[in-house]
Amino acid sequence: MSDFSCCERTVLLSFREFLEDLTVNKEANAEVQERLTPELEKFIQHWKKQPGNLIMVLHRVQEHFGYVPRSVAFQVADLLKIPLAQVYGVLTFYHFFKLKKPGKNRISVCMGTACYLKGGNDLIQELENILGVGLNVVTPDGQFSVEAVRCLGCCGLAPVMSVNGTMHGNLKKEDVAGIVAQYQAQA
Known part of the structure; x- marks a missing residue:
């Protein structure tokens, strides 16, 4: 080689x-x-x-x-x-394509410039703490996976994350637990 x-x-x-x-x-x-x-x-x-x-x-x-x-x-x-x-x-x-099955609830955290500067990384850290898994890893129960994405196109609402395509904007890390709890309740 x-x-x-x-x-x-x-x-x-x-x-x-x-x-x-x-x-x-x-x-x-x-x-x-x-x-x-x-x-x-x-x-x-x-x-x-x-x-x-x-x-x-x-x-x-x-x-x-x-x-x-x-x-x-x-x-x-x-x-x-x-x-x-x-x-x-x-x-x-192409980074869009996934070769591993994501969790039932796919969380995408925007890391575009506006979201990054306004705390996108804090959202990822909070998700990792709450779910107990890192980026691109599925939780043991198969319910969640978290990925960092380049831009979700909602820069005016930064920082932004989407769960199964539903946007959540103007977030603080304190908001993350409540959003995750909504989807855990649906499991």
Whole structure:
């Protein structure tokens, strides 16, 4: 691997982990494969011949599952007749795509300039304290995951976080526990 740049080695090692996970977790991946719906397959077949279709297809897959399951990435590559490495390259290049299943309640904390300057990092620290997990980790009960995002487009309400797409703005770290409690009560 010495002929590769640092970035290329990172991608190759990540791709190796991707493939190893598929072989080690065959039962889990078989279960996910069965969940690929006929509607998704029809959507993929419809857009199969369109140039630049991969990102649109992956967005639709993630919209359906909440992330892009690894075995579904295999199916996408197969249906589009493209190399798996191309699918994986897009999935890892764009930060929007998730390869791990998020919690039932997906919390996104804005770390854009306005939110960062007004305390976005304090919100993340408070969430980590309340939930007992770090960024991009699902709580043991599967109910929550927290991610830092670049911008949620609500700069006038900074700092902002969204829970399952519902925006919460003008927050202080003291507000976080109440918001989390609302979603815990729904569990």
